[in-house]
Amino acid sequence: MTKLKYEELKNMRDLIKKSNKNEILVSMGTCGIAAGGDRIYEILKKEISERDLEDIITVKKTGCLGLCFCEPNLIIKIQGLPEVGYGYLNEDIVYKIITEHIMKKTIIDDYVIFLPTIDLFAKNNKNEFENDIKYIFVWEPDKKKNIYNTFIKKITNKNLQEKIKIYSTKYIGMSNKNPIIKILPENIIYSNFTEHQIENIIETHFIKKTIINEFLLFSDNPNIKIREHNKQYNQIRVVLKNSGYIDPENVNDYINRDGYMALEKVLLNMTPEAVIEEIKKSGLRGRGGAGFPTGIKWEITKNTDSDIKYIVCNADEGDPGAYMDRSILEGDPYSVIEGMTICAYAVGARNGYIYVRAEYPLAIKRLEMAINKAKELGLLGENILGTNFSFDIEIRLGAGAFVCGEETALIASIEGKRGMPKPRPPFPSKEGLWGKPTVINNVETWANIPIIINKGYEWFSSIGTEQSKGTKVFALTGKVKNPGLIEVAMGTTLKEIIYNIGGGIFNNKRFKAAQSGGPSGGVISEDFIDYPIEYESLQKIGSMMGSGGLIVMDEDDCMVDVAKFYLQFTVDESCGKCAPCRIGGKQLLEILKSISSGKAEENDIERLKRISLAMNKASLCGLGQSSPNPVISTLKYFEYEYIEHIRDRKCKTGKCKELIIYEINPDKCIGCGACALRCPVTAISGEKRKPHVIDQLKCVKCGECYNTCKFGAINKN
Amino acid sequence: MTMQKEEIKLPNEIIEYIEKNSNKKGFEIMILHKIQEIYGYVPRKIAMELSRKLNIPLAKIYGIITFYHIFKLNKPGKYRISVCMGTACYLKGGEDILGEIENILGIGVNSTTEDGIFSIEIVRCIGCCGIAPAIVINNKVYGNLKKDQLIEILSEYTKIEGKEIKND
Structure with missing residues (x-):
């Protein structure tokens, strides 16, 4: 393919948009494949080809849908039926999908899943519904199907079964104590009704065609008001807009969903200053954890005088319990590349690096393919889109050192050295890679850039809170029923995340704490479960936003053990350059070990606090300064547990085996x-x-x- | 790879890789990745050759190898079992999984079975927290593991090698 100029890219996009076809998207991120997604994909491919259905429907690989708990899963779009997903797949269901869903156009009961959010591009590909048929999808927490059966009975009694179809689902995109129904095509969600009110729902909604405010939980129609007490925080997919919806290895899929429109806009209509102004006004802050305003970072680099400048993407996602960046790279690599290219234009850089963990082979493969394709199309390399602007990206692999997530250490590693941090200032934005001004942002920050340019700063800053704008992607894991990759507006509370999105605590145990920010963060106790999650509020309660790992712990988890786990991690990962981190961490770990084995004394708690403070004040880099955080925060909220271990030689959870x-x-x-x-x-x-x-x-x-x-x-x- | 091969010069594949990327600064870590991809570890002789080829002191190359967890100085098993000890896996019983694998194979972490088939290592989060606890064998991920599935999983590999796992 030849290199594209402006008009050619536009024409290409128009052509792709017109050729919208029926498709099956099989979720095939690393976890999806591990759960058996590759097998599902193979079967679909083979069967569709053998049955000569290739002209009717295309099978595609896609990134993570975020619904890790019901993997393997897929989304299916076919003319005449609403777009649905299927989860908890096995071979039998796959055959059924082919014979019933694709060939007979009948939805398969029981296995339906819905994405927890509305597709930003839904209007582009809303399927036509045949003959005004309505669809009711039912989700019941107790799985007894009482609501489903009553609906069937009432609808049949009224002889409406040809007009209203009812299906039971495995997951409906949100959780509640009570059953939920989703009505398509109008996309109305009702909940909190009883079996006896079903008759009323059918009468009012379907016959009188009136919305029932009392039960209304959600509607995507802005004219329909939802009652305050029914309002439930939903996910918004801004960064993850494409993940699970496109084939990440196919640039056409990206272009179809407004890909490279932002770059086009920037190169054609915006000065570098205007780009930076737009990002500044949007209020976007670094998603790697510290939350530094992105636009200001760019401005510093732009204003630093130098003939050579660099752009770096930090994809060294080292926090245990975090996989946001991996999923973005696996599901939507072009958005990161486009974001970096826009920044290069704004600050005047010609070269960029993506520093990605070697532990993510699939992400690396997809990034390599995307970079090569972009070069082929003239979207990277010399004279991008026929302009004078040139920019190139190279991949550098991490090698398993957590400290390399720290920006100065990461820079040392790209330079081919041991990944040791340097004192700041000078900050990389002035003196970074090979001593040159360098913009370094993490994956999620980069993925936010194209959509801010496309939709404008006002749209972006309307999401989130006063000081924290936009959304945040979290890897919700640990003891929740529905672990997965989620994206919520800044300011959503922990309670909403755990109960409405995560479905509550696994095995109905009691919530104890959530840990955010990985080894640098802290725990959030039950007292703060209603606290909005944003940069400042989390810091106030001794935790931090971090890059987005959110690990939920229940009554069976011991806080001393958790602190010990993180300390073991940071002690192993300390580079050893400065004494507070090297020696302090080791001492903290030794004390924690003696507490968990019943050999500690009561003044050890005081000792923990003193060493933590010293490390926090005197360590050279972020790793050392923040590594005592798990100790400080568990002590702050669960000191009684430490005392129990020391005084009574008891660990109630049984995690500390020696006790x-x-x-x-x-x-x-x-x-x-x-x-x-x-x-x-x-x-x-x-x-x-x-x-x-x-x-x-x-x-x-x-x-x-x-x-x-x-x-x-x-x-x- | 036979021992003999390690004693000769850098293999062509590596020389070509170095030459192809000779204009890139700070490429040492990428070259070490390539070496490990071929040998499964960084053999001392190869590191010495590399030092000569790049004109960098051997100490500096070892400095890099020993700083980064991913580089190995000893030959791992044909099938490398990486047990994830990320937070989610740890909370969901990663240690028990590790213990069971050690039990079955009769070796500890960072060691290789006598027949050279398996080696065990601990890895930091592999980013599959949604299906914790998880392990990786070479590049294949196994998730939502229970202790009693391990024998079966490991047997898949011993079968390929025409061997059996003794189960007591």
Whole structure:
């Protein structure tokens, strides 16, 4: 293909938009593939080809839909039916999708899923609905299908079954205590009604055609007002707008969804100053954690005098429990490339680097393909879109060092050195890569740029709160029912995220704390569950936004153990350059270990606090300054748990194995000897058919006896 | 790779890679990635050759290798089992999974089975927190793991090698 000029790109986009076809999008990010997405894709490909359906529907690979809990999953768009997803797929369902959904145009009951958000481009590809048929999708938390069955009965009684179709779903895009129904094509969501009110819903909504405000939870029609107490925070997909909707390996799919429109606009109509002004006004702040205003960063680099400047994308997503950047790179690599290109134009840079973790092979592969394709099309390289502006991007791989997420260390690593941080100032925006002014932003920040340019700063800054604009992507994991990749407006509360989006705590246990910001962040306790999530508010309560890992913990998680886990991590990752981090971290970890093994003294808590403060004040870089945060914040909210460990030598959750005591209850023990046989250190003895005993001095607390005993005779305290 | 091959010069693939990218600054880490991709680790002899070729002191190359977790100085097993110890995997029982794998194979972390088939390592988050706990064997990810699935998973690989896992 030849290099594109302005008009050619425009014509290409018009052509692609006209050729909108039916498609199946199989979610194939790293997790999707691990869950079996590749197998589903292969079967679909093979069957569609063997049944000569290739002209009717195209099978595509796509990035992460964010619905990790119901993987493998897919979205299917076909003329005449509403766009739906299917989740929890297996081979049988895939065959059914082909024979029923595609060939007979019938939706398959039970396996339907919906994305938790409205597609920003829905208008472009809203399918035509045949013969004014209405669709009701039912989701019931108890899975008993009472609501579904009542709907079927009432609709049949009224002889409306040809006009109104009813399906039960696995997931409807949000969670509630009560059943939820979604009505298409009008996209109305009702909840909080009882079985007896179903008759009323059918009468009012379908026959009188009136919206029932009392039950209304959601509508995408701005003219319909939703009652305050029914308002539920939904996800908004700004950064993730394309992930799960496009084939990331196909530039046409990106262009179809307004891809490269921002670059076109910038090169044709905007001065570099105007671009920076737009970003400044949008209020966008760095999504890597610290939240520095992006526009100001760019401005500093622009105003620093130098013939060479660099653009860097920080894709060294090292926080354990975070995979936002991976998913963006796997699902929508062009948006990052376009964002970087726009910045290069604004600050006057010719070269850019994407520093990506070597642990993300799929993301690297898709980035490489995207960069090569962009070069081929003249969207990167010399004379972009026929203008005088030239910019090129190179990929550099990380090599498994957490500290390289820190910008000065990352720069050292791109330079081919050990990734050691440098004191700031000078900041990279003035003196960065090879001593030259460098704009360094993280993946999510870059992915925000094209849409801000496209839709304007006013649109962007209307989302979010006073000081934190736009949305934030979180990797919601840990003990929630529906773990996944989510995107919410800044200011959404933890409660809304955990209960409305995450579906509540796994196994209906009690929420204990959420951890944000990875090893640099802290825990958020139940007291702050109604607190809006934004940069300042999180810092105030001792945590931080971080890059977006949000790990939910329940009553079974021990806070001392969690602090120990993070400290172990930062001690391993400390580069060793400065003493406070190198020595302080080690000492904190040793004290935590002695607490969790029952060997600590009460003044150890004071010691923890003192060392933490010293590390925070005296460490050279962000890693050392923030690594005591997990200790400080768990101490702040869960000091009683530390005291329990130290004073009573007890860990209520049983996580601190060395504090557990296994004892045999002589009333229940029948003396079968099974436990004694399993014990690896022969700590259990006793005569046959008589109660046995455990020698506490020998016991290594492995728990084998507890797991082996069939009579419940082993007590675990 | 046989031992003999390691003693000769840098393989052509690496020389070509170096020459193709000779205009790029700070490319040492990328070259080490390439070497590890070929050998599975960075053999000492190759590191020495590289030092000569790039005209960089060997100490500097070792400085890089030992700083970054990904580079290995010892030959790993044919199948590298990476057990994820990210936060989500840790909370959901990653340690138990690790313990079970160690039990089954009879080796610890950072070591290789006698027959050279498996090696175990701990990795930081692999970004598959949604399906925690997870492990990676070479490039294949296994998620939502339970202890009792491990024998079956590992047997897939021993079968390819015509061997069996002893299960006591």
